[in-house]
Amino acid sequence: xxxxxxxxxxxxxxxxxxxxxxxxxxxxxxxxxxxxxxxxxxxxxxxxxxxxxxxxxxxxxxxxxxxxxxxxxxxxxxxxxxxxxxxxxxxxxxxxxxxxxxxxxxxxxxxxxxxxxxxxxxxxxxxxxxxxxxxxxxxxxxxxxxxxxxxxxxxxxxxxxxxxxxxxxxxxxxxxxxxxxxxxxxxxxxxxxxxxxxxxxxxxxxxxxxxxxxxxxxxxxxxxxxxxxxxxxxxxxxxxxxxxxxxxxxxxxxxxxxxxxx
Ligand code: ZN
Ligand code: FE
Numbered sequence: 001x002x003x004x005x006x007x008x009x010x011x012x013x014x015x016x017x018x019x020x021x022x023x024x025x026x027x028x029x030x031x032x033x034x035x036x037x038x039x040x041x042x043x044x045x046x047x048x049x050x051x052x053x054x055x056x057x058x059x060x061x062x063x064x065x066x067x068x069x070x071x072x073x074x075x076x077x078x079x080x081x082x083x084x085x086x087x088x089x090x091x092x093x094x095x096x097x098x099x100x101x102x103x104x105x106x107x108x109x110x111x112x113x114x115x116x117x118x119x120x121x122x123x124x125x126x127x128x129x130x131x132x133x134x135x136x137x138x139x140x141x142x143x144x145x146x147x148x149x150x151x152x153x154x155x156x157x158x159x160x161x162x163x164x165x166x167x168x169x170x171x172x173x174x175x176x177x178x179x180x181x182x183x184x185x186x187x188x189x190x191x192x193x194x195x196x197x198x199x200x201x202x203x204x205x206x207x208x209x210x211x212x213x214x215x216x217x218x219x220x221x222x223x224x225x226x227x228x229x230x231x232x233x234x235x236x237x238x239x240x241x242x243x244x245x246x247x248x249x250x251x252x253x254x255x256x257x258x259x260x261x262x
Contacts (some may be wrong), residue, residue, distance in 0.1 A: 002128040004170060006209055007041050009034040012174045013060055014211060016132060017041065018053075020106035026050045028108065030125070030132045031172050035064030039071060051103055053110070054082035054092060055134025056122040061172065065089045079103075085121035095123055115160065117153025118143030124160065130168040130212070133160060138171045139213040140193070141179030142224040144259065150252035154227065157251075161225045165216035176200050176210040182261050183223045186254060187231045192220040227251045 003019040005027070015038055016030040028051040032038050042049060049072060054062055065080065066089050072078050081101045082092035095101060097114040110127035115136040122143075124133040135143035136153075137160045145153055160169075180197040187193065196217065200210045219225055226232045227250040236253040237244050244250045 002130050002168075004130070004168075004212070005041065005045075006211070007037050009037050010060055014170070014172055014174065014209065015064075016170050017047065018108065018132075019047075020050065020103070020108060021128075022105075022107045026106055028053055028103065028106070029068070030170070031055055031061035031134060032064035032068055033058075033060040033062065035067035035071065038064055038068060049078055050106055051078060051101075052080040052090065052092075053101060053125055053132065054080065054088050055124060055132065055136075055172070056083060056119040057086040057088055058119065058135070061134060062089055083121040083123040086119060097123075101125060113156075113159055115156035117148035117150075117156045118146055120147040122148075122156070126163065126167070129164075129166065130170055131160060131163060131215075132170045134172050136160065136171075137169060137218065137222075137225075138173060138179055139169065139176040139210055139218065140183050140196070140222050141175055141258070142222075142255070145255060150255055151248045153255070154248045154251040157224055161215065161219055163215050165214070165219070167215045168212040169214055169218060170212050174204075174209060174211065176213075177204055180221070182258050183221060185261065186223045186235045186257075187226070187229070189231065190221065192217075196221050223254055224251060227254070 005017040007015040017027040020026040030053045080090035080092040082088035084094035084096040095112045099112045101110045110125035113124045118135045227247040236250045239257045240253040
């Protein structure tokens with residue numbers, strides 16, 4: 001299984017370090033929004049940065065790229081990969097669905113999925129039993145629609161939900177508890193969500209991460225992946241005050257509901 005180390009940044013971001021299975025001291029970093037905590041972790045654990053993967057252009061995901069490239073301690077260039085259709089610092093290799101981010105000497109390779117919705121060009125990296133999905137899929141939730149449509153986001157989430165059930169979900173924010181509060185308002189009878197909420201409350205009380213989740217868990221507890229569920233559909237229709245005959249319409253209604261949910 002992939003060895004992954006979380007780096008906490010800002011108030012609730014996770015920056016992920018992916019260790020090479022051939023040499024655990026060499027790491028890729030995913031979405032380094034802040035170079036400082038990444039630099040500290042690299043120094044503390046004697047790790048070498050061997051590559052940068054970016055999911056989308058928001059500053060809490062790319063803000064540390066320039067400084068990490070400047071501070072590199074070896075003479076070797078650090079490759080940067082990012083979405084084909086967004087402006088990313090560090091002159092990245094531009095990736096779209098069907099492309100791969102390959103690091104042959106590290107023994108790491110990730111397939112790219114286009115997952116627009118949160119931003120127009122958002123991509124996800126899939127490989128080694130894991131998905132790094134930025135701000136598209138969160139545990140028990142999903143990203144806000146800043147640049148894309150509800151249809152796009154629904155289709156992006158459906159793509160992620162179709163990954164093998166045991167795939168570990170490395171998203172970029174610790175939003176799980178507030179997402180579950182919303183999920184339980186949508187579907188109060190969801191026992192899997194209720195017991196996951198209890199588990200996550202215990203983790204957070206000890207200041208531990210609820211991430212990674214996995215696709216099986218998300219299919220069971222995430223209302224945004226359950227637009228085909230009769231309870232979710234009925235709750236969405238009650239919120240919208242009209243019939244919602246298609247899953248993207250159900251998705252759009254609960255996404256809008258969540259935007260105003262406190
Ligand atoms: Zn974002
Ligand atoms: Fe973010």
